[in-house]
Amino acid sequence: MGLSVLSHPQDKERLLAYFETQILQVLNWLASFSPDEEGGITRLLYTEGWLETQQALAVKMASHGLETGFDEVGNLFGKLQGEDRQAPSIITGSHIDTVVQGGKYDGAYGIAAGLLAVNYLQQHFGKPKRSIEVVSLCEEEGSRFPMAYWGSGSIVGKRNFEQIVHLQDTQEVFFADAMSRCGFGEGKGRKSRRTDIGVFIEVHIEQGAVLETEGTAIGIVETIAGQRRLKFEVTGESNHAGTTPMHMRKDALEGVSVMIQALRQEAVRLGAPLVATVGRLQVQPNVPNVVPGKVTFTVDARHDDEHALDSFCKWVMRTFTALAEKRQLAILGTEWFREEPVPMNDQLKQQMEDVCNRMSIKSKRMISGAGHDAQMFEHICPTAMLFVPSRRGISHSPEEYTKPGDLAVGVLVLTELLYRLGYEGEEL
Amino acid sequence: MGLSVLSHPQDKERLLAYFETQILQVLNWLASFSPDEEGGITRLLYTEGWLETQQALAVKMASHGLETGFDEVGNLFGKLQGEDRQAPSIITGSHIDTVVQGGKYDGAYGIAAGLLAVNYLQQHFGKPKRSIEVVSLCEEEGSRFPMAYWGSGSIVGKRNFEQIVHLQDTQEVFFADAMSRCGFGEGKGRKSRRTDIGVFIEVHIEQGAVLETEGTAIGIVETIAGQRRLKFEVTGESNHAGTTPMHMRKDALEGVSVMIQALRQEAVRLGAPLVATVGRLQVQPNVPNVVPGKVTFTVDARHDDEHALDSFCKWVMRTFTALAEKRQLAILGTEWFREEPVPMNDQLKQQMEDVCNRMSIKSKRMISGAGHDAQMFEHICPTAMLFVPSRRGISHSPEEYTKPGDLAVGVLVLTELLYRLGYEGEEL
Incomplete structure (x- = not known):
């Protein structure tokens, strides 16, 4: 272990400044879809605004040179093909849906961070040894239908089409009808269930005030409660x-x-x-x-x-x-x-800690009191989760906010971790 | 003081049996208007069911030989003309409206009791010295519009048309429009404000469990809290x-x-x-x-x-x-x-107590925790209020219930009191 995305320590500030500009652009662009009247984002599963967002993201992924495709439930993947086509993928991302009157960081930040990190790595280091994919998961919140983790759960085999047969939203629209109107459903697209995932890494806002209160930049999730x-x-x-x-x-x-x-x-x-x-x-x-x-x-x-x-x-x-x-x-x-509580992968936690230490970024291990897609992926592969601070811990609200500088630190740590796993070929 | 509606003590049981049959008939007849789907009565001010009830009551009053008429807000009066046409009226009655999913006793019992008492007196004793009126007040509950005591308040000058100008129900129907659709409104009918009322007596269910728990037949209201x-x-x-x-x-x-x-x-x-x-x-x-x-x-x-x-x-x-x-x-x-608390008239309380004692009916003085039309009338005339037990104290519910025997005792006490005031000419 020695190579890093930072050739010189002074690159850190330059890279952070670059990521800060970029992440704001992507987050604001994503927030321009499905704005609500309260100044927040309401992007519920299989709504028009949801579909527009996923389609626009697909276009962006393709423009970054990623192999882009939807699975049958509407999860969107952008793949940076690695040299070893047999090796299981490294996946990073989060969910694109929001709660009613949500903010622009919850979920979206993890997707945007993945996009930026992968784009940076490709531009500066070319093809990785192992494939790296960015995923925009279709749903996590359970805010439209009484069904959470539909995106990640379908990928890991914890969710299936039988479970949604009777589900309706508050307007009595059936789950399957809403899905079908967006062009998804059983057999319409690539099978959601995957067995070729080697690692999953999710970057997310903390949604609590612990990091902000303690002045810590990065939370390394020990266990999802x-x-x-x-x-x-x-x-x-x-x-x-x-x-x-x-x-x-x-x-x-x-x-x-x-x-x-x-x-x-x-x-x-x-x-x-x-x-x-x-x-x-x-x-x-x-x-x-x-x-x-x-x-x-x-x-x-x-x-x-x-x-x-x-x-x-x-x-x-x-x-x-x-x-x-x-x-x-x-x-x-x-x-x-x-x-049940879901502990994250020990080696990945160790690696994230090491990345933070080497880059002089203050981190701490912490429990995630919130549920996340990462807890689904942990069933099928080593999984890690990384938090950045949330102002006053506010989430699920138009008031949700993370300082651009804090957002950039998260992207930097993710980039370094993906570099180590995808380019250096560090084994787990 | 000596004459009574009971010529012999044994008349009491016969009269109670008669009132028991009669009061059930009238209450069930009133309950047949505005039934709701929950098995209760929902008779809100100026609705179709409300109008039907008042109109049917007017027909019944007229059939009893009473001079019948509405005032401009829809209060219905049935007058048994007295010999002295100048003497202020003795009025008894209560409100015809109910809460949403109310019962068949709250309000309606006071009107039915008044009807029966006056009818009995007329049949057995003919024309009174002073006029006795039965009133079916249009509204007390404030359940449709944010305005309670509209009926009694209009009579005593505590309510007026200016106060309702901006009021709407939950369907955004204006108070004045609803009133007008029923044929009422300023100038449409006799002026509501009256200055010719000598006494007001209201008979009502307790809506609490004190009388039932103590095994007391009649509550004489000391003060309305x-x-x-x-x-x-x-x-x-x-x-x-x-x-x-x-x-x-x-x-x-x-x-x-x-x-x-x-x-x-x-x-x-x-x-x-x-x-x-x-x-x-x-x-x-x-x-x-x-x-x-x-x-x-x-x-x-x-x-x-x-x-x-x-x-x-x-x-x-x-x-x-x-x-x-x-x-x-x-x-x-x-x-x-x-x-503010409203104390009831001392002499009337004394008279009611005396009536109960002479008829061997167990009574007690008590506070009314609920508001009633009586508190409005107290502003303009000596006022009395009489309670009968409520099963388990339940009210404002389809479960509201008073034993027929208890209802009959209330009618009997009212009859005797009206007899003393209207026929014996007892002064206050």
Whole structure:
């Protein structure tokens, strides 16, 4: 190990300045598709704006000299062919879809970073030993249909066409119809499932405020946290707010407010990396002068340790049940979503750390509390994930922002890593 | 005082049996108008079903020999003319409108009871000394337009046409247009404002569970409680539920859950007749995997003592502000509704108590936590209010229910009271 994209240490600043200009151009160009009225980006799977974006990206990839093609679900690949055509590909990229009123960095940054890195490598170092592909994954957010990781999941065999047969969006459009209108579907394009992937690297904004708060440039993801989502329905008695004395009430919202407190206190007591959130809560009948008869709410809990997560969720079920019984409230709790923690590849983490150290870039290992496409790829190949700071941790919002300088550092580290894997032929 | 509608004590059971049959017939007949799909009654002001009900009631009043007419806002009066045409009228009745998915007793029972009582008196005792009128008030609930007590308020001069100029329902239909389509409006019918009312008596279901729980037949309303409604907007920071460590959160819902607890504890500590309720609560963005950035909620507080109510509401404002500040949450609190407590007429309360005692009917004085048309009439004349039990206190629901026997007792007490006031000529 000795060669680097930086011939001289002073190249670093020049290259960062170059990437800074370039990444802003690409991100702003991508953001020009599917703008919404709130000043954000709303690019939902298989919508017109989504299709335009993918098609424009395909044109750009081709203009960069990449072999470009869609698979049958609409994942877009741009391949820089390597000398060894048999060797499994190195893939980098992220998802092109956004949430409703999302920002211009989540997902798009990983694609743009991949494009820039591969373009730079090709221009300066020519053909790599192993093929490098940039992927614009069709979907990750689950924001239009109740189905997340459709893009990466289809590639690794965790998603298939049977799973979407009954799915509809809120306008009652069927998943398969929306897909078909964009020209995709079973047999329409290259099979999504791939077995020729050697490495996957995803660059992404942190979507948290840890890097910014600590003044760290690069987060090396240790593990993508496991998630559990529970939902609860607490039923008391809906009564007149004026005529029901306090001691005769079975106020579902009062009971739930105690549960929210208990959840918070236990999560704080157990400490990081555990996080627990009541994000959605609905009151019935939700009228100012009626004692709430029913409250439904969700609990989202995450941890990098499966055992700790499991035991926390059992505590939640037990504690909420006891709190409800004490108040003569009925409670129904169910788990509706579960993802096991996914550790990233040790050697790749080591390599990223080494890249950062050699380039004097401050990095830290961290847990990803958010789910990412990388957790899908980890099922089939060594996978790595790299974070750049998010201003105030804000994401899934038009306010999402990362400083151009920080974006450039991410591109530089990715470029160096791809160089080592694709040109130097470092083995994993 | 000696004469009574009961010539012999044994007449009581016969009369109760008669009223029981009759009141069920009238209530079921009224319920046959404006049934909704949920098995309840939805009879909103100036809707087709509302108009049909008022018109059918007018026909029934006329068939009972009452002088029948609408005023300009759609209040319906049926008058049993008294010998002294100059003496102010004795009026009894309640409101014909319901909430969305309401029951068949709230409001309708007071009208039906008045109809039966007046009909019985006319049949058995002929013309009264003073005129007695049954009123079917057009509106009390404020369920279609943001305007409650439109019927009684128009009669007593607390409501007028200027106040409704800009009001629309949720379908953006203007108040005046809806009224006009039913044939009502300024100048279309008798002036609503009246100055010839001597007494108002309202019979109503309790809408609470106090009478049922204590096994008491009649509630004599001491005071209609004062109400304050406050609304709060608590703003923290909407953040990713996976990437935001517990200590970096400004969770608006967590803060509000503490406020709900504090409110409950203070209301329980201060004790009856204070009641305080958080009935409406909305979370933003209300998504399972996002830390709530904003919560809006209402507080409804009631007490029969204005000073106590005021000091409680000041405590709420002070305490919530301190709780928010401690958590670095912004809070905005405003009072959007206020009603002073309204004591009922002392002599009428005394008379009702006397009627109950003489008829061996168990009664108790109580606070009305709910608002009623009676509180409007108290501005212009001696007013009384009488409750019958509500099963499990349920109201504003298709589940609303009062035993037929309990309904009959209310009609009997009303009949006797009207007899004393209208035929015996008892002075107030």
